[in-house]
Amino acid sequence: MKVTALPWFAALVLAGCVSQPLPPEEAEHRAAAVHLKEAGAKTTPAEQRAALYLASAAESYDLLDSPKSREAARVLYNKAATDLVLLLRSSENGALWNRPLTLTSGGTTWRLRYAAGNRSGTWEPGRFTSFTAASEVGLKTIESHNRQDGVGGALVGVRKMSPVEAFAPPIAGVTAPVTAVIDFKGRDATLTLVDPSEEPKARVKGSERTLDADFSAPLAYYPQRSEFWTGLMGALRVSHHMGTTGLYMLQPYDPDRIPLIFVHGLISTPQMWRNVINEVEKDPALRGRYQCWVFGYPTGNPPAYSALRFREELAKVRELYPNAKDYVLVGHSMGGLVSRMQATTLTRESWDVIGKDKAARFFSKVKKGDLIDRATAFEANPKVARLVFICTPHRGSEMALGSIGELGRRLIALPVDLTSVVTQTMGDSLSLVTGAPGRMPNSVTGLSPNNPALKVLDSEPMTAPYHTILGDRGKGDGALSSDGVVKYWSSHLTKAESEKVVPGPHGSCELPQTLEELRRILRLHLDKSGD
Structure with a gap:
């Protein structure tokens, strides 16, 4: 009997996260997954890696409404959005963060801009000093995982300043749930950091979509002592x-x-x-x-x-x-x-x-x-x-x-x-x-x-x-x-x-x-x- 991989599992296979033969019907995800895998190579220059993440996100973005492929596309899109934010905020001492970028890889050039924050549910990119993927935060001290599945990269935004800001926890800083979404018009990309506690949905590819978000991870991020x-x-x-x-x-x-x-x-x-x-x-x-x-x-x-x-x-x-x-x-x-x-x-x-x-x-x-x-x-x-x-x-x-x-x-x-x-x-x-x-x-x-x-x-x-x-x-x-x-x-x-x-x-x-x-x-x- 033939075993068919689930779309989301196929996406992980293609991205190199697990080893498993890929069914032929999942081949349309191949380009997005290959670009995602290539972007993870830390020996590649940061700007080239960012272009590869954008390529993966764009290819997944095009499949978000595909009846057959939407789940795999969502997984790949979310992973690309998450890793792009982590890369840009941490590379070159933040020199790539919160400024327009022109990024090229494999002969394809992307123009990336950051959406400004406002008081109606989006974060100002400069608000946070670092990010952590929500999936990487241990939840041992949290009894009930509070999250929602959807579109976007689920992150923990961290603001830790020196000297310590008023009312900020001195060791970890202030944390918040953040969802990164990328919208495309041709080769022009806009990165928006959404506050999912304020806006559980966002407009992505012309439609209102539930955001992927983790509300427990910001709490679990704080160091746990006895x-x-x-x-x-x-x-x-x-x-x-x-x-x-x-x-x-x-x-x-x-x-x-x-x-x-x-x-x-x-x-x-x-x-x-x-x-x-x-x-x-x-x-x-x-x-x-x-x-x-x-x-x-x-x-x-x-x-x-x-x-x-x-x-x-x-x-x-x-x-x-x-x-x-x-x-x-x-x-x-x-x-x-x-x-x-x-x-x-x-x-x-x-x-x-x-x-x-x-x-x-x-x-x-x-x-x-x-x-x-x-x-x-x-x-x-x-x-x-x-x-x-x-x-x-x-x-x-x-x-x-x-x-x-x-x-x-x-x-x-x-x-x-x-x-x-x-x-x-x-x-x-x-x-x-x-x-x-x-x-x-x-x-x-x-x-x-x-x-x-x-x-x-x-x-x-x-x-x-x-x-x-x-x-x-x-x-x-x-x-x-x-x-x-x-x-x-x-x-x-x-x-x-x-x-x-x-x-x-x-x-x-x-x-x-x-x-x-x-x-x-x-x-x-x-x-x-x-x-």
Whole structure:
């Protein structure tokens, strides 16, 4: 019995990717595949290779509507577009990038121009410092591959500048999904870099076509470290990780998208959100409407101090991007408290709920504008439009009182400059607002149900609508139900716009029920905000 190769497989055979006899009916792809294979020869001059990639793309382009050949043509076209971008951006220190080129190979001359970017779904070619083929990015840390099949070269665009730009992840830079498409008019070629999250389709060869795109690869591109180990060290050895504090944009800033900011909890890092962000990006109703940012911080610090640093980062955003859309904050565990303090106003009078005498004694030693004043009295950020709390201990966690909490309190080492400022300023008065006599406050004391600061925070209203997602392991009922770390009585908020109890532990962020509820809330926000 004769075995006929699938068209896409035949294309790979012709391109030299696999070894297999080629059926006669696939011969029409031969020229495109041969040119593609020849273009891969690294000993050939870069401009000649680019001409060969264009020849392969043009020959495949002509077959995109062929009933018999369209799939093989698509595979070859996509490969040629991908490799052409990689070649031009990396060759001769970028000298071939983003300028008109005249390219010749085998007696055929091509004229290539780059399409300018605009705010309706195409990238400016100069926006990125490098590219990686999406197919080359490992996805081990991504649970669900979020991609779509179509036309064009699926790439990860990377922008990594020196010095590091504001809000850019310092190691990898800012990444984005990019799809490269090439249109032809005779020997004139136009290369366009499309943002598939904004425009899932593009006009290629006179027709609107779904783009080939990978939305998971830009997330997976970031270096993966041991999340637990890094988070643990960030909690225990805070001074070694203070430089990691910051607000990081995972995508190029877009004034037309709503900033969706994720804040992690104790013994964690921003990496914990990668699959959550991937699931948000999977929803066509949300993709292209939100831009995902993360706030990272060493979690051994007191929540009030981390919240102060978060406020400072958001103030920098407002200064740099005054017309940015209002934010949606998503906080897990202690990250929920850090987020809540962005949408709450605390005055010195707010602290009277712990006793007027205690509050007066405490603030008698606090100077207006110093670190302690800024961490304990502040105004809500009017740019915060909505909050989502996931397993957040608004009234503390009893775990902070037990042997595990005691161990954590003893092991956490705060930066010397921070402890010296606090102890020299406050002395014994500090315990009036921390509930921890004789101890420097840290994240564990901050999460204790005995911490007066939680009572103060809980007494003041939030200035934006909020939602709660709670975990329940099924080992208790009502107020005694728990996610294993936070009990219902602590995570429940009476005035929340919605409350969703999911059947899971404290780390329930990636549960299907949690993800669906988060997507529902984000769609609701789009409807109510009019964005």
